[in-house]
Amino acid sequence: MTNIPLYLAPLAGYSDQAFRRLCKDWQVDYLVSEMVSADGLIRDQDKTRAYVTFSEAERPYGVQIFGSDPAVMAKAAAALTAFNPDFIDINMGCPVRKVVKRGAGSALMKDPACAEEIVRQVKKAIPASMTLSVKFRSGWDSKSLNYLDFGLRMQDAGADIICLHPRTTAQVFSGQSNWEHIQKLKQAISIPLIGNGDVDSPESAAQMLKVAACDAIMIGRGALGRPWLFTQIKQYLAEGYYHPITKAQILDCALTHIDYALLYKEEYVVVREMRSQLCHYAKGMPGSKELREKINHSGSTQELRVHLRQWLSGKHGV
Numbered sequence: 566m567t568n569i570p571l572y573l574a575p576l577a578g579y580s581d582q583a584f585r586r587l588c589k590d591w592q593v594d595y596l597v598s599e600m601v602s603a604d605g606l607i608r609d610q611d612k613t614r615a616y617v618t619f620s621e622a623e624r625p626y627g628v629q630i631f632g633s634d635p636a637v638m639a640k641a642a643a644a645l646t647a648f649n650p651d652f653i654d655i656n657m658g659c660p661v662r663k664v665v666k667r668g669a670g671s672a673l674m675k676d677p678a679c680a681e682e683i684v685r686q687v688k689k690a691i692p693a694s695m696t697l698s699v700k701f702r703s704g705w706d707s708k709s710l711n712y713l714d715f716g717l718r719m720q721d722a723g724a725d726i727i728c729l730h731p732r733t734t735a736q737v738f739s740g741q742s743n744w745e746h747i748q749k750l751k752q753a754i755s756i757p758l759i760g761n762g763d764v765d766s767p768e769s770a771a772q773m774l775k776v777a778a779c780d781a782i783m784i785g786r787g788a789l790g791r792p793w794l795f796t797q798i799k800q801y802l803a804e805g806y807y808h809p810i811t812k813a814q815i816l817d818c819a820l821t822h823i824d825y826a827l828l829y830k831e832e833y834v835v836v837r838e839m840r841s842q843l844c845h846y847a848k849g850m851p852g853s854k855e856l857r858e859k860i861n862h863s864g865s866t867q868e869l870r871v872h873l874r875q876w877l878s879g880k881h882g883v
């Protein structure tokens with residue numbers, strides 16, 4: 566239980582290179598790209614290159630692809646081998662309308678035969694040394710919970726690892742993840758299982774392990790604006806306690822986030838994208854509303870830094 570691998574979840578719009586690097590500083594074990602369209606990969610490799618690109622320091626690193634056509638998915642996976650990621654993950658859990666209406670993401674849970682064929686063809690298209698993982702939900706809705714059968718089919722088709730986010734597509738993000746589904750799937754399959762959903766503290770990580778006995782934990786929203794969560798979880802699982810984060814560390818982390826972002830993107834893009842990222846650092850803390858206002862009206866990263874410093878020194882204009 567002490568040395569459980571931790572994954573940063575694929576988070577479209579958030580888990581870019583800068584955030585992944587920051588999480589690596591805080592001891593995350595595995596990183597995954599934001600979801601990348603298989604069609605896009607084949608049609609316009611330059612445009613999607615930014616999503617796929619990673620640095621050696623990010624290893625072990627995986628690229629997540631989505632799509633619905635087994636041949637296209639296999640072609641995209643073959644194209645990805647040029648980037649040499651450590652693993653390829655197939656998205657079968659995304660509930661977003663524009664993905665689902667193309668038969669991709671969690672729509673594949675309604676078509677397990679197609680999902681199986683995707684796994685079989687992708688597996689054939691990548692080197693034997695490259696791990697293939699599949700990420701999915703508990704089912705389409707509460708009347709069609711097929712995660713057990715689906716997981717077994719993915720395993721038989723050639724998946725090396727499975728990740729379960731135990732909510733239905735219909736739930737999107739409402740309600741609670743049902744960690745008992747993770748536990749049941751763990752008992753049914755023989756390949757490693759990553760548990761995902763609602764882990765947002767060291768205590769909840771320990772609780773997921775207790776309930777589900779999964780082989781690894783994947784964390785998404787809980788890490789937004791809180792990349793130190795990975796270190797805290799590791800410490801808690803190993804030693805039974807963890808160091809709380811200090812205000813100085815929060816500031817340092819947010820400033821480093823901006824610095825890292827500037828390594829990969831133009832200033833104006835960073836200013837825009839940091840609006841959503843930085844607000845997470847302040848969530849639930851005094852002055853967060855004022856900080857969000859200021860961040861949303863900042864025109865430069867220098868301004869962002871000033872506002873962050875003022876906020877954490879208590880001078881947040883209230």
Ligand SMILES: Cc1cc2nc3c(=O)[nH]c(=O)nc-3n(C[C@H](O)[C@H](O)[C@H](O)COP(=O)(O)O)c2cc1C
Pocket residue numbers: 574575576577578579599600629656658659700730761762763764783784785786787
């Ligand atoms: C903003 C956002 C973007 C997401 N993007 C992806 C994605 O690209 N691929 C994917 O498989 N899941 C995506 N997810 C789902 C997460 O990976 C994860 O399964 C879900 O948030 C549950 O885990 P959590 O409770 O730890 O956040 C996204 C979730 C959020 C909130």
